[in-house]
Amino acid sequence: LPVLQVLVELGMNLFEVRINYLYSKKFSKEDIFKIVKNSRFWLNTDVKTIDARLGWLQKTFELTGDEVRQVIVKEPRVIMFGVGPFEVWHTKAI
Numbered sequence: 311l312p313v314l315q316v317l318v319e320l321g322m323n324l325f326e327v328r329i330n331y332l333y334s335k336k337f338s339k340e341d342i343f344k345i346v347k348n349s350r351f352w353l354n355t356d357v358k359t360i361d362a363r364l365g366w367l368q369k370t371f372e373l374t375g376d377e378v379r380q381v382i383v384k385e386p387r388v389i390m391f392g393v394g395p396f397e398v399w400h401t402k403a404i
Contacts, residue, residue, distance in 0.1 A: 324353075331357045335364070336375065341383045349386035363389045 332342050345352055352360075367388065368378045381388060 327357060328353050328355075328360070331360065335379070337379055337383070341379060344383050345386045349390065351390060352386050355389060360389060 329342060332345070337345070364378055364382070367373065367381065368375070371377075373381070
């Protein structure tokens with residue numbers, strides 16, 4: 311139900327814009343569901359900011375598109391709160 315509340319607050323048009331953006335970046339339907347489910351506030355972030363942060367993440371850590379998607383699905387808060395959660399995940403993965 312909290313996700314529904316976010317949708318009502320954002321309006322369906324803004325929701326669709328963000329979802330379509332994720333599809334354009336080749337996130338799967340399942341990945342998008344996980345992102346929204348685990349970090350519903352992601353939908354409050356405008357597409358320009360999301361795009362800039364994904365680009366920064368990819369460039370800074372020299373990630374492929376697949377690796378960026380994997381990080382974001384695993385820890386969607388990276389876009390909202392910085393790379394702290396990513397560093398923990400990256401350390402565990404090594």
